[in-house]
Amino acid sequence: MRSLNKTPTDSLSSARIRSIQYSVFSLGIMNGVKINLKVSNPERFPIKPGKVDFRNRNYNRLSDLVFPNFTLFFALLMVAILAAMLIILSIDAWPSVLKIGFSFFVNRTWDPVKEIFGALPAIYGTILSAFIGLIIAIPISLGAAIFLVELAPGWLRGPASFLIEMLAAIPSVIIGLWGIFVLVPVIRSPFESWLQNNLGFIPLFQGPRYGSGFLAAGIILAIMIIPIITAVSRDALKAVPNQQREAMLALGATRWETITRSVLPYCRSGLVGAVILGLGRAVGETMAVTMVIGNGYKLTASLFSPGTTIASKIAGEFAEAATPVSVGSLIELALILFTITLLVNVIAQLFVWRMSKVKESRD
């Protein structure tokens, strides 16, 4: 086909080539022989756009050259948006990078008036709240995923999965609203005081109890990442072939032993991917966290203390930032957040893909 492309052809002969192509194609179908005619690849078409005879009734072949590239253009647009995000955020963060330099990562104060910008408490708050969220969410989501795949009767499986996915559909701002008026009071009064009275010797549970703080943010984050971890690990568990379970059960193992020694190890990489995806979501979550974390800006071991995350810092101060350096430093925060989530998501994608490869090779 390539060589045909180079030979000079008039429109008549090119039309003939086309009809030959079609007849081969239809013959292939009739005989049940699968002829791999890659019409999808625009390079295979022997006609150049300029040589199309528009009086020919097949003139809309031109569209067959245009249309795939047209869709490719839109697909590339999405890649371009991603690239533009990285480039523009980098350019806009540059003034603050120049002015502040590395102390941005180690300084503890954020004072736009004196132009001191240190992101350490925000970075610390992001890591701490995401960590609390993961610790709470992992057992619940793994348990739910195991229940949904291994134990739940058929009639319960669909509705229960739907309800858990529903949790992901609730807007962040509504979970935050619920957090402020329902969760935070509960956390302050029975929950934190219980922790302080019984486990108060641990520095994590010391200090004044506000209700809103790292702990509240962690719990809210757990609620928000349970659906994604459950959904992805459910898919991973589903990909485990049944022989694995049957072999283990035939050896006399209980169902729980089957799950922990045969099913979970088999889909390990998918589960790790699920947790990392949850981490990515937790790091970038903004509204609900902003509403319950209490907006303190300090480094402290106390989980009860108000804090800040990178995302809530941006949400809270961006509209008020006046000077180029303060805007720049907030954009630098956004860039840091973007980079973290980019890395986390890429790693998670790789894990999940490895899992789906296992699944494909089985099929």
Place this chain on the structure above:
Amino acid sequence: MKERSHFRRSLINRVMLGLTGGATAVAVIILGLILGYTVIHGLAYINLDFFTNTIKPVGETGGGMRNEIIGTLILVSIGSLIAVPIGLMTGIFLSEFGSRRTAMIIRFAADILAGVPSIVVGVFAYAIIVRPLHSYSAISASVALAIIMIPVVARTAEESLRLVPNSQREAALALGITRWRSVMSVVVPGAMTGIVTGVMLAVARIAGETAPLIFTALGNAFGFNGLTKPIGALPLQIYQYALSPYKDQQQQAWAGAFLLVMLILVISILVRWLTTKRRI
């Protein structure tokens, strides 16, 4: 000794299996709590005024979120208008035309873009639209929402286009119509349910997005007055009122939350109905 170890094993089995059921119950109960509180509080404070009146300054009771509801409708419509064509075309490319490698790269980009925090998208929209125009604007907020929407639409469109059996494509081509006609009038209509589902899911997602609106839409108590001017939005107003010390505004926030949750519930149930119907 042997008996006892068997007893222990079966006990552990039962306890742990029970705990997995408990974990599922916890997740569902949390959903129930959030929905329950929102519905109870929302129903108590929602009324006709909420839909027909504008927001009142502090101290005056009553008022509603008419302008914010309209604002959200405008933002979501423009966002969808931008995102649906791009997403659909990307989905068509991924499923119909992309060579294995190109498709993989673009699919990867879509997944990454879907994982970008919405607040970062907001900062990006601020940098490319708000700053050059020197004004917070409806259009910048719509673009931010569209960027969030594109990967969702693209991936669901791709998935549902893939479900269209290959024999339909072959039959269309065998009739002598061109590739692009066969895609647009045979393959895409065949996948329409899935595509619509994806768009609805994406709409449900962006309707409640708040983070990217804070410094793009900004909020506007006086209603819509042009695409290049600030605009109010329902989730944004809920956020501002939720942090308010005034009881009256907090009640308005609950009413707004109720409306938003109802919208998303209806969309989700509709989507589920559509998808289960297709399976049968």
